Amino acid sequence: MPSPATSVLNAPVLDARSRALHDLRISVTDRCNFRCSYCMPKEVFHKDYPYLPHSDLLSFEEITRTAQAFVALGVRKIRLTGGEPLLRKNIEVLIAQLAALRTPEGQALDITLTTNGSLLARKAQSLKDAGLQRVTVSLDGLDDAIFRQMNDVDFPVADVLAGIEAAQAAGLSSIKVNMVVKRGTNEHEIVPMARHFRGTGVTLRFIEYMDVGATNGWRMDEVLPSAQVIERLQAEFPLVALDASAPGETAQRWGYANAQGQHDVGSGEIGVISSVTQAFCGDCNRARLSTEGQLYLCLFASQGYDLRALVRSDLSDEALRQQIAAIWQGRSDRYSELRSLLPTESHATPARKRVEMSYIGG
Numbered sequence: 001m002p003s004p005a006t007s008v009l010n011a012p013v014l015d016a017r018s019r020a021l022h023d024l025r026i027s028v029t030d031r032c033n034f035r036c037s038y039c040m041p042k043e044v045f046h047k048d049y050p051y052l053p054h055s056d057l058l059s060f061e062e063i064t065r066t067a068q069a070f071v072a073l074g075v076r077k078i079r080l081t082g083g084e085p086l087l088r089k090n091i092e093v094l095i096a097q098l099a100a101l102r103t104p105e106g107q108a109l110d111i112t113l114t115t116n117g118s119l120l121a122r123k124a125q126s127l128k129d130a131g132l133q134r135v136t137v138s139l140d141g142l143d144d145a146i147f148r149q150m151n152d153v154d155f156p157v158a159d160v161l162a163g164i165e166a167a168q169a170a171g172l173s174s175i176k177v178n179m180v181v182k183r184g185t186n187e188h189e190i191v192p193m194a195r196h197f198r199g200t201g202v203t204l205r206f207i208e209y210m211d212v213g214a215t216n217g218w219r220m221d222e223v224l225p226s227a228q229v230i231e232r233l234q235a236e237f238p239l240v241a242l243d244a245s246a247p248g249e250t251a252q253r254w255g256y257a258n259a260q261g262q263h264d265v266g267s268g269e270i271g272v273i274s275s276v277t278q279a280f281c282g283d284c285n286r287a288r289l290s291t292e293g294q295l296y297l298c299l300f301a302s303q304g305y306d307l308r309a310l311v312r313s314d315l316s317d318e319a320l321r322q323q324i325a326a327i328w329q330g331r332s333d334r335y336s337e338l339r340s341l342l343p344t345e346s347h348a349t350p351a352r353k354r355v356e357m358s359y360i361g362g
């Protein structure tokens with residue numbers, strides 16, 4: 001653990017590459033009811049897999065106290081993730097606690113959640129009532145056979161679509177749908193997914209299949225570069241490039257064009273997240289808190305910092321903030337940029353054991 005920083009607190013802290021801390025992703029469970037082959041392959045995450053015991057998980061109070069420290073250091077957006085976050089019992093209680101936090105200027109935070117959608121139809125209203133503003137739902141295609149094969153637990157598309165509709169009906173805004181594109185698996189779903197969500201107010205985002213973790217058997221030839229996703233969409237719907245809506249945004253935005261070649265706002269937009277082919281480490285402002293309170297500074301990190309030990313010690317809030325500030329100030333991670341400098345054949349063979357996506361959250 002680095003020595004405490006001497007920075008001015010309640011002010012944004014910068015890392016070693018001058019990147020501010022802005023987003024905090026909090027994994028609330030390492031468990032999931034899906035077995036997506038790119039994330040929690042069944043062969044590894046089988047019924048005897050040693051998930052974390054409940055006592056190792058940060059409690060809601062511990063998460064909220066830690067989040068408050070991050071907010072003092074510049075965090076303005078919190079995303080709950082997992083595993084499947086809606087499997088964490090009473091998640092609404094945590095959402096209500098986080099929704100009550102305020103920035104040093106007295107503003108509420110932007111609170112969102114990423115879910116596989118399986119429990120959303122049941123929970124959308126209570127999540128909204130607890131203070132959740134937005135939601136991102138993962139859905140890898142509309143073809144039921146392909147989707148059932150990808151989630152590997154035979155879960156139907158219709159139930160996820162019902163979850164998205166329930167989220168809209170509950171008044172959750174800026175709903176996004178994430179589709180991980182795997183060449184040779186669901187690439188034919190790109191255009192049907194765009195056709196389905198165009199004009200519905202839902203923003204569809206295509207994510208390049210990433211070499212995260214060490215269990216998914218990732219291969220570069222299964223990545224369909226975002227540039228090709230855009231090419232395929234352009235063949236059916238003309239698109240216009242849009243500006244980023246926030247610094248450090250992971251997705252490049254494209255709007256559906258009207259006959260004049262301008263953005264037709266009513267038809268909406270799509271996004272592509274090119275984590276593999278176009279690294280965006282330069283303005284990466286995201287910190288990740290694992291289910292058991294380890295702080296990770298990069299999705300591809302192999303080691304975290306044990307914040308749980310700090311939160312469970314008798315450290316004051318101020319000292320906790322100082323410790324987190326010092327960790328962030330020492331950060332120089334830029335894995336995706338470095339990956340793009342490596343020869344392609346070495347991409348699939350991580351030199352170090354990497355943390356799993358289901359543990360750290362997406």
Ligand code: SAM
Pocket residue numbers: 032038039081082083084085114115116117136137138178179180207208209210211212216357358361362
């Ligand atoms: N269970 C929730 C879900 O699926 O939305 C939240 C956790 S999941 C780890 C978060 C996001 O990471 C999902 O959108 C998922 O599709 C994405 N993801 C998981 N493994 C990935 C991989 N290897 N490459 C790209 N995206 C991945």
Ligand code: SF4
Pocket residue numbers: 032033034035036039040082083084116138358
């Ligand atoms: Fe579960 Fe989400 Fe990972 Fe799929 S991507 S296995 S739904 S955590």
Ligand code: SF4
Pocket residue numbers: 280281282284285286297298299300333334335336337
């Ligand atoms: Fe951020 Fe790491 Fe991803 Fe680069 S590789 S964008 S530093 S999480």
